[in-house]
Structures are given as C-alpha cells and as structure tokens.
Amino acid sequence: MPILYRGFLYRGFSYREKHIKMAALSFEKSALNKVQSMRHLRHQFAVHPLLLLVCFVLLAPVVAIAIVATGPTDDLMPHLLQTVLGRYVQNTIFLMVGVGVLAVLFGVSTAWLVSRYDFMGRRWFEWLLVLPAAMPAYIIAYSYTDFFEYAGPVQSYLRSFFGWQTARDYWFPEIRSFGGAMLIMASVLYPYIYLLARTSFRLTSSNLFEIAEISGQNLFWHVGLPLARPAIIAGLSLVLMEVVSDFGTVEYFALETLTLGIFNVWIGMNSKPAAAQLALCAFVLIGLLLMMEIFARSRRSFQNSGFGRVGVPRKSLLMRTQLFCVFICILPIIIGFALPVMILLNFVMRGGGVQAPSDILSLLQQSFGLALIAAFSVILLALLAALLAHYRSARTGQMLAGAAAAGYAFPGTILAIGVLAVAGYVDRAFVSLFSAPLMAGGFAVLLFGLMVRFHAVGYGAIVSGIRRMPPHMMESGLIMGYRFPVIIGRVILPLLRPSIIAGGLLVFVDVMKELPMTLLLRPFSFETFATYTYQFAKDEMLEIAAIPALLIVCAGLLPVYLANRALEK
Numbered sequence: 264m265p266i267l268y269r270g271f272l273y274r275g276f277s278y279r280e281k282h283i284k285m286a287a288l289s290f291e292k293s294a295l296n297k298v299q300s301m302r303h304l305r306h307q308f309a310v311h312p313l314l315l316l317v318c319f320v321l322l323a324p325v326v327a328i329a330i331v332a333t334g335p336t337d338d339l340m341p342h343l344l345q346t347v348l349g350r351y352v353q354n355t356i357f358l359m360v361g362v363g364v365l366a367v368l369f370g371v372s373t374a375w376l377v378s379r380y381d382f383m384g385r386r387w388f389e390w391l392l393v394l395p396a397a398m399p400a401y402i403i404a405y406s407y408t409d410f411f412e413y414a415g416p417v418q419s420y421l422r423s424f425f426g427w428q429t430a431r432d433y434w435f436p437e438i439r440s441f442g443g444a445m446l447i448m449a450s451v452l453y454p455y456i457y458l459l460a461r462t463s464f465r466l467t468s469s470n471l472f473e474i475a476e477i478s479g480q481n482l483f484w485h486v487g488l489p490l491a492r493p494a495i496i497a498g499l500s501l502v503l504m505e506v507v508s509d510f511g512t513v514e515y516f517a518l519e520t521l522t523l524g525i526f527n528v529w530i531g532m533n534s535k536p537a538a539a540q541l542a543l544c545a546f547v548l549i550g551l552l553l554m555m556e557i558f559a560r561s562r563r564s565f566q567n568s569g570f571g572r573v574g575v576p577r578k579s580l581l582m583r584t585q586l587f588c589v590f591i592c593i594l595p596i597i598i599g600f601a602l603p604v605m606i607l608l609n610f611v612m613r614g615g616g617v618q619a620p621s622d623i624l625s626l627l628q629q630s631f632g633l634a635l636i637a638a639f640s641v642i643l644l645a646l647l648a649a650l651l652a653h654y655r656s657a658r659t660g661q662m663l664a665g666a667a668a669a670g671y672a673f674p675g676t677i678l679a680i681g682v683l684a685v686a687g688y689v690d691r692a693f694v695s696l697f698s699a700p701l702m703a704g705g706f707a708v709l710l711f712g713l714m715v716r717f718h719a720v721g722y723g724a725i726v727s728g729i730r731r732m733p734p735h736m737m738e739s740g741l742i743m744g745y746r747f748p749v750i751i752g753r754v755i756l757p758l759l760r761p762s763i764i765a766g767g768l769l770v771f772v773d774v775m776k777e778l779p780m781t782l783l784l785r786p787f788s789f790e791t792f793a794t795y796t797y798q799f800a801k802d803e804m805l806e807i808a809a810i811p812a813l814l815i816v817c818a819g820l821l822p823v824y825l826a827n828r829a830l831e832k
Contacts, residue, residue: 299625378465406603638768
C-alpha cells in the first residue's frame with residue numbers, strides 16, 4: 264500500500280506538472296503572438312504622430328535658418344567675402360585648434376594621473392578637477408582682464424617692486440588676445456574631456472594593462488590612449504561646439520570669429536540672411552571636423568574585449584614625482600576656478616558688488632524663474648519625445664527624435680535667427696486668423712529658443728535612463744493587461760526619476776549661464792545674471808557684477824557634483 268500510494272502520488276504529481284507546463288507554454292505562445300502583433304503595429308506606424316509634431320517644432324528653427332539664408336543680402340555677402348569672411352573663418356579655426364589642444368592636454372593628462380598614480384591628494388583632485396565646469400568662460404575673461412591689465416594689481420605690483428616706470432620698461436603677456444582666450448576657454452572646458460577620459464581609463468580591462476606592462480610597453484601610449492580615443496573625441500567635440508558658440512569672451516576680447524561676425528552682421532548691418540549664411544558656415548565647419556574624425560577611425564576597432572577586473576593598475580611614486588603630479592593637477596584648477604573666484608570675492612568684500620540689493624533680488628527672481636520654467640519645459644518635452652520614440656515608434660522614430668536634438672550643435676547667436684524666423688511665421692499666421700500675435704512680447708520667444716537649444720541635454724539624460732532599465736518592461740505590462748499611460752506612470756517614470764532630476768539640473772545651469780540667446784531674445788527690461796554681468800563687465804564695472812557672477816558659479820556647483828558622482832559610479 265505505501266508503495267502504491269507513493270506511486271500514485273508520483274504519477275499524480277507528474278500529471279499535474281505536465282498540465283502546468285502545457286498551460287505555461289500556451290500562455291508564452293499567446294504572449295509571444297501579442298508581442299509580435301505589437302511589433303508589427305509599431306513597424307506599420309513607424310513614427311507616432313505626436314512625436315512627429317514634437318520633432319517638427321524642435322527642428323523648425325534649424326530649417327528656418329536655411330530658409331532665411333536664401334533671402335536677399337543686397338550684395339553684402341560678396342563684400343564680406345572680399346573683406347572679413349576669410350578672417351572670420353581663419354580666426355575661428357585658429358581658436359578651435361588652440362583651445363582643443365590645451366583642453367586635451369589638461370583633460371587627458373589629469374585623467375591619467377588620477378587613474379594611474381597614487382600621490383598626495385589624489386582623491387581630492389578627482390573632484391576638484393571638475394569644478395571649472397561651473398565657471399562660464401566670459402566671467403573668467405572679465406576677471407582676468409581686470410587682474411592682469413596694465414592698471415591691475417599684478418602689473419602695478421611688478422612696477423613697484425622692480426622700479427619700472429612705463430610699459431616700455433618690461434614685457435607682460437596681453438590677456439586680451441588669442442592666447443589669453445585659448446587659455447581661458449580651455450581651463451573651463453577641459454572637464455568635458457577629463458570626465459570621459461577618466462571613465463574610459465577605469466573601464467578598460469586590467470588584463471590589457473598587465474600584458475602591456477609585461478611586454479615592456481608604455482601603458483598610456485599603447486593601451487590607455489588608443490582605447491580612450493572615442494571618449495576623448497566625444498569630449499573634444501563638445502569643447503569645439505562650445506568654442507564656436509562662445510560670444511562673451513570673443514566679444515570682450517574683440518576677436519573676430521564667426522560668432523562675433525554673425526552678431527555684427529545681424530545687429531550692426533541689419534541683415535538676417537547674411538547672418539544666417541554665416542551661421543551655416545559655422546555649422547558646416549563643426550560638421551566637417553566631426554566627419555573627419557569619424558572617417559579617421561571608421562576602420563579601427565576600439566572595443567574592450569577583456570573580462571574581470573577593470574581599471575589602470577595603481578603605481579606608487581617618489582615624493583618629488585608626487586609633487587610634480589600635484590602641480591599638473593592643481594594648475595588648471597587655479598586657472599579655471601580658484602583664481603577667478605578669489606578675484607570676484609575680493610570685489611564683493613570691498614563692497615562694490617552690494618550697491619543695489621533690490622536689483623540683485625530682482626535678478627534672482629528673473630534668473631531663477633526663467634531657469635526653472637525652461638528646465639521644466641525642456642524635461643517635459645524631452646520626456647515626451649523619449650517615451651514616444653522608444654515605446655511607440657520604430658527605429659525611424661528614434662532617429663528622428665535624435666535629430667531633433669540638433670539645436671545644441673548651433674551656437675545661441677545662430678539659433679536665435681531661426682527662432683525669430685519661426686516666431687515671425689507663427690505670429691503672421693495668428694494675426695491673419697485671430698487678429699492677434701501669439702509669440703510677440705519676447706518671453707515666449709526666449710523660452711522657445713532655450714527649449715530648442717537645450718533639448719539635447721534633457722533628451723540625452725532621459726534616454727540614458729531608459730537604456731539602463733530592464734528590456735521589454737513595456738511589453739510585459741501590456742501583456743498583463745495594463746494600458747500604456749498606467750505603465751508609464753507606475754513603472755517607467757519612477758525608474759526614470761534620477762535621470763529626470765539630473766537632466767533638469769543640467770538644463771537649469773545651462774540656462775543660468777546662457778548669454779547670447781538671452782541677450783538677443785529677451786524682452787525689454789528683462790535681465791538675468793548672465794546679461795547683467797555682461798553689461799557691467801563690458802563697461803569696465805566688474806565690481807557691480809561680482810555677486811551675479813558668483814551666483815552663476817554657485818548654481819553650477821551642484822550639477823557638477825552630481826555629474827561627477829554619477830560617472831564615478
């Protein structure tokens with residue numbers, strides 16, 4: 264009886280297990296059919312209509328620039344070709360090359376030192392080297408000009424100490440020059456390269472470094488640098504875009520670049536078509552540089568096929584070598600952050616920056632209000648585009664959503680032309696239909712321009728969060744019977760919360776620092792910290808603009824900290 268009982272139980276268990284497996288296979292088959300039908304539907308309707316609308320709105324200023332460029336220039340372009348256009352392009356390329364070389368030297372050298380060697384304060388330098396990213400280049404230009412000019416404290420002290428009487432008695436480097444602009448821009452833009460290069464060095468397999476060390480080869484030149492090249496080039500492309508889009512530094516130093524030429528042709532000569540044509544020249548210049556690099560590494564592989572431990576093996580150093588490493592790491596920090604902050608704090612302590620507290624309060628409200636509204640609008644639009652592109656569209660929709668982020672590749676001065684053209688088209692349409700304009704008044708135009716300009720920042724943060732999530736989460740929720748909005752609200756958005764917060768903070772800081780677009784598109788009597796600092800610094804009254812400049816720096820410290828911490832993880 265016990266044996267028969269056990270056999271009956273065993274046969275019963277097998278019978279139930281068989282039915283459970285059959286039911287599971289049937290459920291899996293039906294689920295697979297549903298997923299395949301949803302994929303077929305996705306390919307049938309490749310791009311969601313709402314995504315098409317979002318991309319159309321974001322790409323409209325870029326298309327408008329090309330349309331405006333076809334307008335009549337009244338023989339202005341031939342005149343520019345014969346006189347200043349060649350100088351604009353030559354100076355822009357010269358500035359890009361100089362800043363690029365210095366930024367690569369600063370970023371790659373410091374990233375390798377903190378990754379490879381153990382020296383005094385290495386852990387501190389990993390964080391301190393990111394601080395210059397919070398400092399706008401034009402603020403350093405204003406501070407250094409006042410500090411190093413003929414009447415500044417440095418040259419005054421040198422004349423007093425050595426007994427020199429006039430500038431003919433000695434030589435001192437001119438800060439308002441191409442060399443000064445290269446050093447200033449590189450000292451605040453190198454963190455783009457530093458962060459990506461440091462991450463690449465730490466993600467490379469340790470086996471590759473150990474093999475190179477056993478073979479007697481140099482770890483940096485034969486392993487670290489070749490495998491980090493894509494990351495370095497990615498950071499360098501961002502640096503070059505920032506150089507082309509810079510307005511405050513080149514305008515204050517009177518350097519004739521394409522960005523300053525666009526501003527002069529548009530505002531000074533009142534010719535938007537000619538300015539748009541110059542804008543396309545700047546965009547083509549950036550595109551050619553990127554295409555050259557893509558072609559140069561198209562036949563090479565940079566994949567890391569190693570497994571196990573990652574990172575560069577650490578090496579201890581003698582005290583003299585440690586001091587040299589400390590000097591290399593502290594030099595860009597002093598140039599790009601410490602010294603400008605000390606100059607601005609000196610202005611504040613002397614009382615020059617607190618003459619109008621009511622103005623500072625008004626600036627605080629307008630700057631933070633604009634940055635908050637712009638950050639919320641950018642993140643909302645980027646979230647809509649990313650979710651529709653990845654969960655309601657095919658590959659074509661994702662490519663279109665990525666192309667809609669092209670506004671970041673245009674400088675603010677250039678993009679403002681397209682924004683104003685689109686605003687003009689929309690206002691004319693609304694006047695003909697409703698006898699009233701829609702975007703007239705300035706603030707709506709400025710907000711629209713900032714959304715187009717910084718959409719790439721928010722979109723990139725959200726897309727990176729989506730790619731970190733487990734795959735097929737949306738399909739699993741749909742199979743369980745939940746609707747698309749319910750899955751987004753209960754599952755996707757909670758997982759994307761860190762990416763949304765990080766992207767919003769980055770957009771907030773970028774809007775706080777943005778100068779040319781705010782300067783061109785702002786309403787009358789509307790000032791931000793950036794425009795206020797620019798106007799008073801341009802008139803050689805940096806003491807009054809010291810507090811707004813410091814507030815811009817303080818606003819950038821938190822996102823810099825969060826970005827560094829995220830890359831550290």
